[in-house]
Amino acid sequence: MLTRIEIDGFKSFLGFELDVPPFLALVGPNSSGKSNFLDALAFVRSAMLADDPELWPSEVKHWHFHVPDPAAMRRPASALDRRPLTEDAGNLAAVLGRMSRAGGLDDLLVDLAALVPDVTGVRPVFDERSEEWSFDLLIDHEPVPCRLASDGTLRVLALLAALYDRASSGLLMVEEIENGLHPSRLGALLQTIAQRAGVVGDSWRQVILTTHSPVAVSSLYQAAPDALVFLEPVSRAGGGRPRSRVSVAKPMRQAGEPGTFVSPRQGPYPSEHGGAGAMSRPRPLGLITDQYGSCRMTKGDARGVAAGGPAGPLLPAYAEWVDATSKALRSHGFL
Incomplete structure (x- = not known):
């Protein structure tokens, strides 16, 4: 689990230092450095894995970027796919099928119903001929194929799958958590994330997300104030260097x-x-x-x-x- 990040000379960061809790929410306006922060982690992961994975901590292999693509989530997935949820969530059907067979869907469905009230269940569907998984959503207890599900519902389902799937344990990074979610449900989702973050048994889950939603700030202020870190762009000059804009962090x-x-x-x-x-x-x-x-x-x-x-x-x-x-x-x- 990451406990501290230091960035110097990458994009908008110069002499940047930040202690990282199990749940970190980066808040700020556009151009404050939120995306650059995640880009820095992506750069580190790529560099480590491209060099020699055996030389680096094994946890780097468990850094997951969550950039769900609704079109990819609607497609069937091979039953042979045993991977954690992929970056675009294209194997969501396979993950749900695996979780269903392992009896791991119940808690996920409780949170899904709280976030999307019309959805009363999820039913993984296995096609024996093609050996592929798909899934239906139960809308008011009536099955609806995933290809007809809304983008927002699929985004919420994919994020919950990443949080509850034991194979997806590790660091989960999400940009603009509010995308595709009604503001009235955002607070409940953030509370779920706060509850799932940390060490549970023999697995661990760390979440870093970015947002510029005031609803997210208000909800986190009440539920998990220690997770809030505000990023601000400031001008810096001196030391013989030209004037530049850099990102600074201000924890709560x-x-x-x-x-x-x-x-x-x-x-x-x-x-x-x-x-x-x-x-x-x-x-x-x-x-x-x-x-x-x-x-x-x-x-x-x-x-x-x-x-x-x-x-x-x-x-x-x-x-x-x-x-x-x-x-x-x-x-x-x-x-």
Whole structure:
């Protein structure tokens, strides 16, 4: 299991260091470095496996990138395919068939029904003539072939299969977890991920995901605040080097070096209007920063936060993001 990552000189990372928990959620606006972070891990995995796999830790072989392709998931899969879920989830039918025969589908189906209420079950189907697996979804207890299933339902099913399949244990990396999932179900999915992450018996599961969904941030703030790490692009110059944009990480903590953490605490904190002990009025979900650079999760009018105010200006990289995503929160009844 990864416990620490250091990246220096790769894409937007320079002298980057981050302690990694069993469940890590990277949050930030576009161009903050979320995809670059996963690209760095992909580069390391490729380099290790291409060099000499016997020289590197065996766990690198269990780093799984999850980029599901609904078209691939709808295709039958050979019964001879005993692999963990592939990157595009093209062998989903074979994984479900294997899990069904091993009696490992029950917990997955409970979570699937909670996330997609219309789905009451999954029925793997084995074709003896072609020796291939396919599967039906039970929609209100009526079988529907997987080729007719919606993209969103297939994405949720594939992610749950990756989480529950023992053969897929290891590190699972997911970009933009919110894709294809209704915001009202995202919180439940993140809770499932948090519960599945860690060491269980003789297997382990670590999850690293990226998101810029405010619903994901709100849900994780309640369910797994230690998993949240905010990425921010900043300008760096000096040392004879040209000015450049680099990514910095700010984990959620109660306290720390100013400018290095994100805290859920609400005032008192410095205010341009009231001094160091001033209290700011409550605001809806947003990210604000005081004159010392420390950033806090708050509740209040996100439009006011985006414009700055008594609590201090919003981090420039987040201003547009907070304003846009707060509208999404309101539209779904979260604010």
